[in-house]
Amino acid sequence: MCWCSITSGTPGKTRMLGTGMRVYMVVLFCDLALWGVLWGWVCIQGSPNNGGLTWLWALGGLRWAVLHMVSMMTPSGPVVHRWVATHCLLWPIFWSSRAMLQPETLNDTILRPAGLALVTVSAAAACLFWELTFPEAQAGDLGKEEKKQQAKALFFRVVRYSRPDILHLGTAFLFLTLAVICETFIPYATGNVIDILGSKYEHNSFLWAIGIMGILSVGSAVCSGMRGGLFMCSLSRLNMRMRHMLFHNLVQQEISFFEVIKPGDLASRLQSDTNMMGLSVAMNVNVLLRSTVKTVGMLVLMVGISWQLTLLTCVEMPLLAALQNTYNTYCQAVSQQLQDCKARAKELAGSTVGQIRTVRSCGADSSEVYRYEETLLEMHRVHSNKGIASAVHLLLRRIVTITVKVGMLFYSRQLITLNKLTIGSLLAFVLYQKDMVSNLKSLIYAFGSMLNSVGAAAKVFKYLDRKPNQKEAGSLEPAHLEGCVDFRDVTFSYPSQPEKPALKGVSLTLQPGKVTALVGPSGGGKTSCVSLLKRLYEPQVGEVLLDGQPLHLYQHSYLHRKVAIVSQNPVLFSGSVKGNIQYGLQDCTMERVVVAAVKANAHDFICKLEDGYNTDVGECGEQLSAGQKQCVAIARALVRDPCVLILDEATSSMDTNMQQAMQEVLSGKVGQTVLVVAHHLQTVEKAHHIIFLEDGAVVEEGTDKELMALRGRYHRLKEKLFEQGSSGS
Numbered sequence: 001m002c003w004c005s006i007t008s009g010t011p012g013k014t015r016m017l018g019t020g021m022r023v024y025m026v027v028l029f030c031d032l033a034l035w036g037v038l039w040g041w042v043c044i045q046g047s048p049n050n051g052g053l054t055w056l057w058a059l060g061g062l063r064w065a066v067l068h069m070v071s072m073m074t075p076s077g078p079v080v081h082r083w084v085a086t087h088c089l090l091w092p093i094f095w096s097s098r099a100m101l102q103p104e105t106l107n108d109t110i111l112r113p114a115g116l117a118l119v120t121v122s123a124a125a126a127c128l129f130w131e132l133t134f135p136e137a138q139a140g141d142l143g144k145e146e147k148k149q150q151a152k153a154l155f156f157r158v159v160r161y162s163r164p165d166i167l168h169l170g171t172a173f174l175f176l177t178l179a180v181i182c183e184t185f186i187p188y189a190t191g192n193v194i195d196i197l198g199s200k201y202e203h204n205s206f207l208w209a210i211g212i213m214g215i216l217s218v219g220s221a222v223c224s225g226m227r228g229g230l231f232m233c234s235l236s237r238l239n240m241r242m243r244h245m246l247f248h249n250l251v252q253q254e255i256s257f258f259e260v261i262k263p264g265d266l267a268s269r270l271q272s273d274t275n276m277m278g279l280s281v282a283m284n285v286n287v288l289l290r291s292t293v294k295t296v297g298m299l300v301l302m303v304g305i306s307w308q309l310t311l312l313t314c315v316e317m318p319l320l321a322a323l324q325n326t327y328n329t330y331c332q333a334v335s336q337q338l339q340d341c342k343a344r345a346k347e348l349a350g351s352t353v354g355q356i357r358t359v360r361s362c363g364a365d366s367s368e369v370y371r372y373e374e375t376l377l378e379m380h381r382v383h384s385n386k387g388i389a390s391a392v393h394l395l396l397r398r399i400v401t402i403t404v405k406v407g408m409l410f411y412s413r414q415l416i417t418l419n420k421l422t423i424g425s426l427l428a429f430v431l432y433q434k435d436m437v438s439n440l441k442s443l444i445y446a447f448g449s450m451l452n453s454v455g456a457a458a459k460v461f462k463y464l465d466r467k468p469n470q471k472e473a474g475s476l477e478p479a480h481l482e483g484c485v486d487f488r489d490v491t492f493s494y495p496s497q498p499e500k501p502a503l504k505g506v507s508l509t510l511q512p513g514k515v516t517a518l519v520g521p522s523g524g525g526k527t528s529c530v531s532l533l534k535r536l537y538e539p540q541v542g543e544v545l546l547d548g549q550p551l552h553l554y555q556h557s558y559l560h561r562k563v564a565i566v567s568q569n570p571v572l573f574s575g576s577v578k579g580n581i582q583y584g585l586q587d588c589t590m591e592r593v594v595v596a597a598v599k600a601n602a603h604d605f606i607c608k609l610e611d612g613y614n615t616d617v618g619e620c621g622e623q624l625s626a627g628q629k630q631c632v633a634i635a636r637a638l639v640r641d642p643c644v645l646i647l648d649e650a651t652s653s654m655d656t657n658m659q660q661a662m663q664e665v666l667s668g669k670v671g672q673t674v675l676v677v678a679h680h681l682q683t684v685e686k687a688h689h690i691i692f693l694e695d696g697a698v699v700e701e702g703t704d705k706e707l708m709a710l711r712g713r714y715h716r717l718k719e720k721l722f723e724q725g726s727s728g729s
């Protein structure tokens with residue numbers, strides 16, 4: 001049985017609600033019978049108040065034991081057990097609290113039928129409120145129970161990550177408690193001041209009461225400020241740690257991971273999810289604790305002022321909670337719609353502005369504006385619906401509040417006439433009641449938000465716990481490398497297309513100090529060979545060896561220093577030219593940067609830039625031409641002094657003269673193994689060895705002369721390109 005099923009309309013839940021109601025009626029009936037027996041016995045013994053509190057507790061305990069056993073015999077769950085406990089023990093708890101605050105009231109008649117009926121209603125209302133606010137997993141619903149366990153585990157894991165901030169958090173909790181104590185007593189002190197003003201005025205008592213009020217107000221303000229500041233500080237530290245750990249783990253992942261996961265997803269994990277996760281500890285726990293402690297404190301004080309008015313107030317809460325719950329559920333759905341609309345509008349604006357040249361040249365300006373307008377209209381519609389729902393919610397809330405308030409004022413008038421309540425106490429009570437409602441609102445909100453943040457934590461931990469799906473790098477760092485590369489019977493398919501191998505049993509050798517060219521038609525597998533040599537992927541079959549050792553045995557940054565690549569579309573990062581050349585190197589001097597730039601034919605144009613080597617190249621190097629970008633990328637490779645240099649169409653954006661000069665510079669370095677990947681076969685004619693790759697397999701290999709003499713695939717491709725070139729010209 002679940003109380004929260006009241007809000008649901010599904011047949012399964014309606015059935016459960018029916019069962020729940022039956023169990024509730026059975027237990028109530030048994031309780032009535034039990035009362036009948038006990039009442040008869042008490043009447044025979046004498047006055048019902050004879051035994052005082054001890055007697056009341058014994059009675060409550062006995063009822064609890066009997067009703068618990070009865071409920072065990074019915075198809076009930078933990079919700080019924082909780083209600084039985086509240087139902088039986090609320091009465092003794094109430095009288096015990098009352099006895100503590102106003103011992104003289106113990107002489108009143110304890111067992112009044114009207115009071116007992118009110119307690120029965122209050123216990124049911126309190127349970128209803130609790131189950132609506134903190135929905136329980138349903139009996140038999142293992143999936144939900146598991147999720148709850150997971151949520152708990154995740155929450156405590158987030159708490160564990162907050163351990164380094166234990167001092168901040170501990171101090172914050174201390175200030176929280178002090179602030180709550182001060183806040184709770186402010187209305188009480190205000191009521192006292194009003195009473196002094198309203199009755200026989202005594203100046204000293206008035207000053208004393210005002211002083212207490214002032215101290216409480218200042219104390220609450222100072223402690224709240226300290227609490228908020230310390231929680232924010234812990235939150236920021238936790239965020240920093242989580243982001244660092246997550247980013248560290250993300251950059252360790254294999255390349256195929258980044259092909260499958262969208263960059264936006266990862267950015268969201270790093271930004272919003274880590275933030276939300278932190279909120280679960282620092283903010284929500286803060287609000288939850290503050291509101292819970294304050295609610296309990298206020299309830300005790302309210303019961304002290306008037307238990308009748310407190311019970312009346314209890315009627316308002318479940319109603320408001322049910323309203324809030326329904327409204328929250330609606331808001332969550334609307335927020336999701338709004339997020340989608342915003343994301344669509346952002347994506348549309350971004351892609352249109354980013355690709356404005358294509359949009360303009362296709363004449364699609366007005367259709368893009370129309371699409372954007374449609375998204376904005378949709379967003380406006382969702383916003384309007386949210387506004388209407390908010391207005392209805394507010395109206396219903398006000399109606400409930402006003403109705404209860406009117407009832408309360410009528411009853412207060414009676415109590416004041418009977419001298420059971422003073423004007424000051426009434427004022428204090430009204431202040432507490434107002435606070436109580438806002439407190440409960442923040443409790444519900446904080447709890448919902450905590451569940452959301454636990455969801456965010458699950459996403460963050462998913463990436464934080466992910467182990468890279470590739471062999472761990474070894475520790476080989478030999479002082480000298482020959483630069484001999486061997487592909488031994490390598491078969492490889494990309495993780496996104498496992499059934500379609502990009503390389504099929506490829507065996508090839510790059511001789512140390514020689515220039516080897518990989519040529520062949522598009523899709524032949526040239527770039528795949530390069531990616532394996534850079535260890536961006538691992539082959540499924542066979543292995544790639546550098547100086548006889550598998551690549552994974554080499555230390556990670558050593559390998560990428562010794563095997564450098566210049567690709568067709570090199571990526572430059574926003575920052576200075578110098579920073580881009582020495583990218584990824586720890587101690588790279590300016591001299592080495594200049595030497596590499598000179599070799600890469602980049603020095604002259606860099607010197608002509610506004611700030612020379614310190615010029616900012618802009619986002620993705622947009623301040624430089626494609627050819628200049630390639631020169632900077634070549635300098636970046638050369639500054640590493642690699643023993644294997646990969647040029648993947650590295651000179652394609654340069655003019656022919658520059659290409660020739662660059663090829664000569666690059667291939668003329670003694671002792672360096674060079675692998676050239678090229679479509680323009682003229683640029684590879686001088687290579688020591690040419691390998692022709694087609695459909696992921698080596699088809700021909702030899703020197704340019706040998707392959708031309710063979711009159712095979714290389715010969716045909718060269719002729720075809722020559723014909724295309726001459727017809728083009």
Ligand SMILES: Nc1ncnc2c1ncn2[C@@H]1O[C@H](COP(=O)(O)OP(=O)(O)OP(=O)(O)O)[C@@H](O)[C@H]1O
Binds near residue numbers: 494497
């Ligand atoms: N990231 C990837 N995911 C899945 N398949 C890929 C990926 N990259 C390449 N492929 C596929 O692998 C095969 C070989 O591609 P590869 O890029 O190695 O060829 P290439 O010879 O370098 O082509 P090009 O000269 O056009 O650059 C092709 O069928 C291609 O579709």
